[in-house]
Amino acid sequence: MSDSDDDDIPRLSSHTLAALQEFYAEQKQQSDAGRDDKYNIGIIEENWLSQFWYSQETALRLAKEAIAAAGEGGRIACVSAPSVYQKLRALHREDFSVYIFEYDKRFAIYGEEFIFYDYNNPLDLPEKIAAHSFDIVIADPPYLSKECLRKTSETIKYLTQGKILLCTGAVMEEEAAKLLGVKMCKFIPKHTRTLGNEFRCYVNYDSGLDHEI
Numbered sequence: 001m002s003d004s005d006d007d008d009i010p011r012l013s014s015h016t017l018a019a020l021q022e023f024y025a026e027q028k029q030q031s032d033a034g035r036d037d038k039y040n041i042g043i044i045e046e047n048w049l050s051q052f053w054y055s056q057e058t059a060l061r062l063a064k065e066a067i068a069a070a071g072e073g074g075r076i077a078c079v080s081a082p083s084v085y086q087k088l089r090a091l092h093r094e095d096f097s098v099y100i101f102e103y104d105k106r107f108a109i110y111g112e113e114f115i116f117y118d119y120n121n122p123l124d125l126p127e128k129i130a131a132h133s134f135d136i137v138i139a140d141p142p143y144l145s146k147e148c149l150r151k152t153s154e155t156i157k158y159l160t161q162g163k164i165l166l167c168t169g170a171v172m173e174e175e176a177a178k179l180l181g182v183k184m185c186k187f188i189p190k191h192t193r194t195l196g197n198e199f200r201c202y203v204n205y206d207s208g209l210d211h212e213i
């Protein structure tokens with residue numbers, strides 16, 4: 001290429017170039033934020049369906065625990081625990097897959113990953129959800145009753161290959177051990193609102209939730 005060809009190429013001043021780069025960076029930030037908004041805990045507000053969302057810290061802790069327990073490329077089921085699903089997706093990681101099993105159809109905004117689920121019909125699940133196809137199931141049943149835990153346990157046992165992370169009231173300790181063989185962890189989950197009941201996590205495997213508080 002001759003010198004004269006070079007001279008024909010239009011050039012931006014360094015000042016214009018910097019302004020342009022700043023503009024593109026801002027645009028990218030805005031579109032990233034838009035993408036994240038969809039997964040913000042609280043974007044779907046608590047309503048009458050016995051909904052108590054976890055604090056950001058607890059949702060993150062449970063999401064990280066689920067990823068570690070599921071392993072590379074693992075499959076995670078969030079059963080009546082939508083904030084954990086949202087936090088998992090907000091991490092923008094590609095090294096796991098996740099489904100949200102929920103009764104509240106507002107969560108259908110998550111498309112293919114949303115599975116309508118009513119604990120009263122524990123095995124009424126779509127065909128694409130094969131038995132024992134999840135590396136870990138994290139579940140937070142809507143009610144503190146033996147019946148609700150028993151029915152939710154049926155779903156959990158159907159879905160899991162083995163690992164279970166249950167979040168429910170401390171009063172359910174004995175029943176949870178009987179139904180699922182889970183033990184109470186040291187980690188204490190927190191919610192955005194203060195709950196009337198002491199709340200705990202339970203696992204049936206060697207979990208980080210039991211090592212530190």
Ligand SMILES: C[S@@+](CC[C@H](N)C(=O)[O-])C[C@H]1O[C@@H](n2cnc3c(N)ncnc32)[C@H](O)[C@@H]1O
Pocket residue numbers: 049050051052053054080081082083084102103104117118119120140141142143
């Ligand atoms: C106690 S909240 C647990 C939410 C969890 N702390 C979180 O932040 O993700 C119980 C969940 O069960 C869901 N739920 C309500 N009725 C249900 C039903 N009949 N079957 C299954 N899930 C139900 C609620 O929508 C809610 O997400």
